[in-house]
Amino acid sequence: xxxxxxxxxxxxxxxxxxxxxxxxxxxxxxxxxxxxxxxxxxxxxxxxxxxxxxxxxxxxxxxxxxxxxxxxxxxxxxxxxxxxxxxx
Amino acid sequence: xxxxxxxxxxxxxxxxxxxxxxxxxxxxxxxxxxxxxxxxxxxxxxxxxxxxxxxxxxxxxxxxxxxxxxxxxxxxxxxxxxxxxxxxxxxxxxxxxxxxxxxxxxxxxxxxxxxxxxxxxxxxxxxxxxxxxxxxxxxx
Numbered sequence: 001x002x003x004x005x006x007x008x009x010x011x012x013x014x015x016x017x018x019x020x021x022x023x024x025x026x027x028x029x030x031x032x033x034x035x036x037x038x039x040x041x042x043x044x045x046x047x048x049x050x051x052x053x054x055x056x057x058x059x060x061x062x063x064x065x066x067x068x069x070x071x072x073x074x075x076x077x078x079x080x081x082x083x084x085x086x087x088x
Numbered sequence: 089x090x091x092x093x094x095x096x097x098x099x100x101x102x103x104x105x106x107x108x109x110x111x112x113x114x115x116x117x118x119x120x121x122x123x124x125x126x127x128x129x130x131x132x133x134x135x136x137x138x139x140x141x142x143x144x145x146x147x148x149x150x151x152x153x154x155x156x157x158x159x160x161x162x163x164x165x166x167x168x169x170x171x172x173x174x175x176x177x178x179x180x181x182x183x184x185x186x187x188x189x190x191x192x193x194x195x196x197x198x199x200x201x202x203x204x205x206x207x208x209x210x211x212x213x214x215x216x217x218x219x220x221x222x223x224x225x226x227x228x
Contacts, residue, residue, distance in 0.1 A: 004091045007098040011140055014102035014109075018133065021109035025126060032168035033123055039160055040130055043153070047137050054144055066149060073156045077163050084167035 008051050015044045035079055042072035097143030104136035120175065123168050127161050134161075 019041055026037025046068040053061025111129040115122055134157035141150035174180045188194070 002091070003095045004098075007095040007102070011098045011102045011105075014105040018105045018109040018112075021112045025112045025115075028117065028123070030123060030168060030172045032164050032172060033126065035167070036123075036127060036130060036164050039164070040133060043134070043137060047140055050141065050144055050146060050149070062146065062149070065146075066152070069149065069153055069156070073160055076160050080163035080167040084163075084170040 005055070008055055012048055012051055015048050019044050031083055032080075035076060035083070039072060039076045042068055046072070094143045094145070097139055101136045101140035101143060104132055104139070108133040108136065123173075124165060127165050131157070131161055 022037045022040045022044075026034045028034075046065040049061045049065045049068070053059065053065070108129050111132070112126060115125055115129075119125065134153070138150045138154050138157075141147075141153065169177055171180070189196075
């Protein structure tokens with residue numbers, strides 16, 4: 001098997017492990033921790049889509065990944081501003 | 089040769105992701121400033137993502153993510169500091185007590201200080217407290 005192919009699968013397995021760890025960590029009592037966990041999971045899923053698109057040669061996965069990264073960022077910033085409130 | 093470089097980058101990214109996962113789990117809840125520590129660990133995951141994107145040949149995505157990730161971390165830390173950080177933020181340490189103004193015995197401290205300070209120039213130390221007597225006729 002190709003070494004690049006194997007390394008892509010290793011990366012996907014590592015990302016899945018990270019997703020489980022982030023799920024565990026985001027069960028903390030504060031709202032910000034849940035926000036952080038959801039942000040990490042969105043970015044990790046975007047990376048998985050990127051790898052999957054390269055493995056199965058699906059080009060539109062890259063566009064979905066770009067949309068996830070960009071709109072995940074926008075949502076995280078919006079929710080953080082809502083939680084933080086206005087400046088005094 | 090290019091495939092080997094890509095594979096090395098992907099394996100480095102996978103290693104960093106595993107390290108960040110272990111770090112996220114190993115921080116206990118009782119650790120001081122644990123949320124900031126976890127935000128810091130997520131920064132490691134962000135860099136691993138950028139390395140993986142470079143390894144996959146998506147340079148534009150890596151550049152966008154490289155710019156956006158610090159904003160996300162800062163926004164979350166800022167929100168936590170403003171509303172939930174009771175260890176460090178002085179404004180969140182004071183607990184506001186609801187005082188019933190109609191209570192006959194308990195009065196707010198600020199109100200009493202304001203009452204004292206209104207006539208403080210006129211009142212001397214001996215005249216500050218006045219004694220009133222009520223005449224009670226026991227015969228009635």
